[in-house]
Amino acid sequence: MPHQPAPSTNEQAFLLSALRENIRLDARPLDAYRPIDLSFPGGPDEYGTADVRIGKTRVLAKISAEVVAPYADRKFEGVFTIACELSPMASAAWEVGRQDQAEILLSRLLEKTIRRSGALDTESLCIVAGAKCFHIRADIHVLDHDGNLVDAACLALIAALLHFRRPDVEIHGEEVTVFPLREREPVKLSMQHQPFCITTSYFDGGLIMLQDATRLEEACREGEVVVSMNRFGEVCSMAKYGGAPVDGLGLLACTKAALEKVKMLDRLVRERLAEDEKRRDKGGLMKELRAENER
Amino acid sequence: MATSTILLPGEVVPTDQLPKLKKGTLTLGPGLRHIPPSTILSTTAGALHVDHKKSALWLEHSNGRYQPAGGDLVIAQVHHGGAESYSCSLTPYTPFASLGQLAFEGANKKTRPQLKAGDLVYARVSKASKWDDTEIECFNSGTGKAEGMGPLKGGMLFQVSPLFARRLMMGTDKDGTSKGGVVVLEEVGEKVKFEVAVGRNGRVWVDSGSVRETLAVGKLLVQADEQGLNVEAQRKAVKKVLKDV
Amino acid sequence: MGPDISHHPLAGADGSATISSNLYSVLAAVNGPIEVQRRDELPEEAAIEVNIRPASGVGGPRERWLESVVTAVLRSVLLVHMHPRTLIQVTLQLTTGPTLKLKNATRDISVLPSLVNAAFLALVDGGLPLQSTVTAVLLAVSGEEVISIDPAEKELAGCKSVHALAYTQHGDLLLNESAGNFNLEVWEEVADRAEKACVAAVALASEDDEMANGTAEAAPWLRRELEEKARDAVAWRDHT
Numbered sequence: 034m035p036h037q038p039a040p041s042t043n044e045q046a047f048l049l050s051a052l053r054e055n056i057r058l059d060a061r062p063l064d065a066y067r068p069i070d071l072s073f074p075g076g077p078d079e080y081g082t083a084d085v086r087i088g089k090t091r092v093l094a095k096i097s098a099e100v101v102a103p104y105a106d107r108k109f110e111g112v113f114t115i116a117c118e119l120s121p122m123a124s125a126a127w128e129v130g131r132q133d134q135a136e137i138l139l140s141r142l143l144e145k146t147i148r149r150s151g152a153l154d155t156e157s158l159c160i161v162a163g164a165k166c167f168h169i170r171a172d173i174h175v176l177d178h179d180g181n182l183v184d185a186a187c188l189a190l191i192a193a194l195l196h197f198r199r200p201d202v203e204i205h206g207e208e209v210t211v212f213p214l215r216e217r218e219p220v221k222l223s224m225q226h227q228p229f230c231i232t233t234s235y236f237d238g239g240l241i242m243l244q245d246a247t248r249l250e251e252a253c254r255e256g257e258v259v260v261s262m263n264r265f266g267e268v269c270s271m272a273k274y275g276g277a278p279v280d281g282l283g284l285l286a287c288t289k290a291a292l293e294k295v296k297m298l299d300r301l302v303r304e305r306l307a308e309d310e311k312r313r314d315k316g317g318l319m320k321e322l323r324a325e326n327e328r
Numbered sequence: 329m330a331t332s333t334i335l336l337p338g339e340v341v342p343t344d345q346l347p348k349l350k351k352g353t354l355t356l357g358p359g360l361r362h363i364p365p366s367t368i369l370s371t372t373a374g375a376l377h378v379d380h381k382k383s384a385l386w387l388e389h390s391n392g393r394y395q396p397a398g399g400d401l402v403i404a405q406v407h408h409g410g411a412e413s414y415s416c417s418l419t420p421y422t423p424f425a426s427l428g429q430l431a432f433e434g435a436n437k438k439t440r441p442q443l444k445a446g447d448l449v450y451a452r453v454s455k456a457s458k459w460d461d462t463e464i465e466c467f468n469s470g471t472g473k474a475e476g477m478g479p480l481k482g483g484m485l486f487q488v489s490p491l492f493a494r495r496l497m498m499g500t501d502k503d504g505t506s507k508g509g510v511v512v513l514e515e516v517g518e519k520v521k522f523e524v525a526v527g528r529n530g531r532v533w534v535d536s537g538s539v540r541e542t543l544a545v546g547k548l549l550v551q552a553d554e555q556g557l558n559v560e561a562q563r564k565a566v567k568k569v570l571k572d573v
Numbered sequence: 574m575g576p577d578i579s580h581h582p583l584a585g586a587d588g589s590a591t592i593s594s595n596l597y598s599v600l601a602a603v604n605g606p607i608e609v610q611r612r613d614e615l616p617e618e619a620a621i622e623v624n625i626r627p628a629s630g631v632g633g634p635r636e637r638w639l640e641s642v643v644t645a646v647l648r649s650v651l652l653v654h655m656h657p658r659t660l661i662q663v664t665l666q667l668t669t670g671p672t673l674k675l676k677n678a679t680r681d682i683s684v685l686p687s688l689v690n691a692a693f694l695a696l697v698d699g700g701l702p703l704q705s706t707v708t709a710v711l712l713a714v715s716g717e718e719v720i721s722i723d724p725a726e727k728e729l730a731g732c733k734s735v736h737a738l739a740y741t742q743h744g745d746l747l748l749n750e751s752a753g754n755f756n757l758e759v760w761e762e763v764a765d766r767a768e769k770a771c772v773a774a775v776a777l778a779s780e781d782d783e784m785a786n787g788t789a790e791a792a793p794w795l796r797r798e799l800e801e802k803a804r805d806a807v808a809w810r811d812h813t
Binding site: 371374 | 581587588604605607608652655656657659697698699700701702704705706743775795796799800802803805807809810
């Protein structure tokens, strides 16, 4: 089995003594994120791919849609699945076909944060109740691992969902027409809210808390708390899978600190989406298509 | 400097580039292989470098994993101890290198360093071949002296590319200029006291009086490597960092 | 001109490269030589593992077939005997693909050149020992028997046959996969055009060549990319 190399005792001791002096190895404040880069690659007609970089960590999220039959017990809803398979590209420790613990945790966190919280309105994906609906599939590809995969993956997924356009549908009585992307402008997905994950890692008996840990910091930490919330401060999920015990007040502090970061991420996503829309706007076509009146 | 010949993988080294033979032998470094009787082929993309004095040639390329070679000084991390030797890793995800428990200066069964998992040692590769496991030792088995090798306590480890590590170890010319084009350590050394150990496997160990100083030295090295700073730019970077420390 | 290439985009992998053509974008990552699992260990050579990940979906028999083809090509390119009992791990991630609906066989063949080129660039980036320089190229034959290199999506959708071939700089054929309706004569012409294009991609540039054939086929794009990268690696020597 490929062994995940643990850091040397020298590195661990140094990291801890540096943190005790409030110094991080890359000179960041304890609650600062590394530079975040968000882009939407693909041609002018391709929607739904988000490429996120947080420092050296890089995650790609891709959304695709197809028409399927809905689940028998959920006739009025569409289907939304998240697939997250870690490949050896980001770390030679991850074997293909074998579910690593990191993969299970990442999948579970994304499920709770985005699927279970109803971020995507699945009722809007229904075409004909009980017969036809859209299956929105999200694929997460981790390309480079330098820590904080959870936050990066969630950010990429939300950005990709907001960016994606599904084919337009028209229903005349019994007849359903799904228009290909070239015939009719595709339609945005209906998102109820946008939750983000903020991971807080802690050290030294829970006394030192920092956000956006690098790979080395993750290897040396005592444990982590993942708070998922949207920009209104609504908490969708809180996760603390094992790790050293944390004081209850410490958890509250994590949540409070997370809100500020969520607002930052939310702003970033909106800015990038707006820029991207401008870039793809083919000669002011967007203006013509808008139904609003100018006042 | 004249532009060196760049070779792509699988290309023949032109005969006019070969150095004169020294006692009938020609030494081939990394990136080249010999097809008898007299063809030399490149195995990767890189710049051809010739040393006429030593009658040697090799290809220089920047990336790639470190491959153990006899005589290299490396920084190894102990993974676990066995009956007679420690299993150490030189690079992640490769088979362990073995370090004899008595391969230290003045060591015998009663008095020898007790190493634990996670400890770092400065060692020399004593045996490396593609058929056997690599072996390392922490002393010069010929003289029995440590020569600076042995366990490394405290300090911090920084990762650099194997090419940069080689440049750091190139030493200086007759007139004092660094052959490898790295002046960071000298420049910093004028203001800050520190100990440093450079491993050809892309690991540099730095220990200084304080966390800040150790970090400053290490980060300057990493920066010089990642950003490809030339001598001038290195001097500027050092000045800037020393102001804050 | 050649496809869009970027070197070493990833920090974690030993070698990486991205290649974007008019049809596909592929991100390739290479790790190795690293430790191999006992069950995959080969006593005298390095084992090669290729993983292909589509942009959407998990990947099924199609990806497994592509992996076997790419592995075979790479085995002829890598000097596997230099690192016995190790593993050279190649992961190829498709990020964008054609939007038009293509016939299954056409789709399978058309992605091969991008995969092979990306894998090769990543191997060079990772400093793995190689026997030769490989270039792969895609050709489509239209209904009127017109052969085009690096066809656009529309041409691909309406073509009679599609061919993926790869040659070394010495003209050795390493990859030959075709789909569609064609005869031996057509194939021979296709192979001839492919060989010329692949050899030209790594030709030693000379002023006359560039002036004489200003066509896209003759531009030595692979040599230029690799030379530029190699020069950057030794740039520090020029400044001392």
